[in-house]
Amino acid sequence: MSITKDSVMALREKTGAGLIDCKRALGESNGDMDEAISILRKKGVATAAKKSGRSASEGIIAQAIATDRSKGILVEVNCETDFVAKNEDFVAFSSEIAGELLGNPESDLEEKRTEQVAKIGENIQISRSEILTPGSSGLVESYVHTGAKVAVLLSVGSDSDISSNDQVVTMAKDICMHIAAASPVCVNRNEVPAELVEKEKEIALAQAEGKPPQAIEKIVTGKLEKYYAGVCLLEQPFVKNPDQSIQQYVDQVGNEVGSSLQVEKFLRFQVGEKA
Numbered sequence: 001m002s003i004t005k006d007s008v009m010a011l012r013e014k015t016g017a018g019l020i021d022c023k024r025a026l027g028e029s030n031g032d033m034d035e036a037i038s039i040l041r042k043k044g045v046a047t048a049a050k051k052s053g054r055s056a057s058e059g060i061i062a063q064a065i066a067t068d069r070s071k072g073i074l075v076e077v078n079c080e081t082d083f084v085a086k087n088e089d090f091v092a093f094s095s096e097i098a099g100e101l102l103g104n105p106e107s108d109l110e111e112k113r114t115e116q117v118a119k120i121g122e123n124i125q126i127s128r129s130e131i132l133t134p135g136s137s138g139l140v141e142s143y144v145h146t147g148a149k150v151a152v153l154l155s156v157g158s159d160s161d162i163s164s165n166d167q168v169v170t171m172a173k174d175i176c177m178h179i180a181a182a183s184p185v186c187v188n189r190n191e192v193p194a195e196l197v198e199k200e201k202e203i204a205l206a207q208a209e210g211k212p213p214q215a216i217e218k219i220v221t222g223k224l225e226k227y228y229a230g231v232c233l234l235e236q237p238f239v240k241n242p243d244q245s246i247q248q249y250v251d252q253v254g255n256e257v258g259s260s261l262q263v264e265k266f267l268r269f270q271v272g273e274k275a
Contacts, residue, residue, distance in 0.1 A: 143176035
């Protein structure tokens with residue numbers, strides 16, 4: 001039986017599935033509309049299409065790291081309820097997605113997503129992902145906070161091979177945990193957007209209004225230093241040892257392992273935030 005455009009559109013109208021899926025289902029059913037609907041439901045396509053418009057604001061952050069620590073990835077996978085976000089199948093699915101995207105960022109995951117929607121019964125969206133790759137002698141490490149609502153990925157560079165150095169890996173994990181708690185904006189002050197610096201200067205000048213010129217300069221400088229210490233990772237007090245900055249911690253570990261270590265970049269994903 002030939003598959004007409006009208007029959008494909010009629011099936012789409014009934015199920016909400018995509019045109020290609022509808023055409024395939026009608027082909028498998030030899031044009032039988034009821035059988036085609038059954039085929040789509042079995043594949044989860046119709047279920048996924050009906051749920052695709054529903055809000056998916058809950059979810060988790062999943063991560064994956066290559067065995068040689070040459071790259072890592074964070075992926076936000078969303079669902080409709082926090083109950084499902086804690087579901088073992090959903091967590092396993094999210095972890096699988098992270099692994100696939102780390103291996104191939106262009107992977108077509110729609111079929112797997114559709115199957116999971118049918119299995120879980122909620123709309124599921126793979127909303128964003130980002131891969132981090134360190135320098136040639138560096139490594140990546142991650143930390144996923146309890147509940148997987150916040151996750152961090154960090155790259156550390158070096159002048160020697162540190163990929164299997166347990167002490168450096170521990171340091172990287174510590175810094176990831178620090179980033180999760182302290183929410184820095186950037187690695188160092190050179191990366192702070194100029195507009196943010198100007199805004200802080202304006203605030204400091206307004207607060208110092210009426211003071212002598214020498215005092216104003218000191219006040220503005222002091223306010224900016226405090227601002228940098230709050231938003232720049234390397235200048236923040238280490239949460240596990242507030243008497244030591246992150247930069248001092250990195251330098252300490254570098255001296256102990258005999259390598260020049262640099263924090264290169266970090267990613268901090270939180271469920272629901274804008275990318």
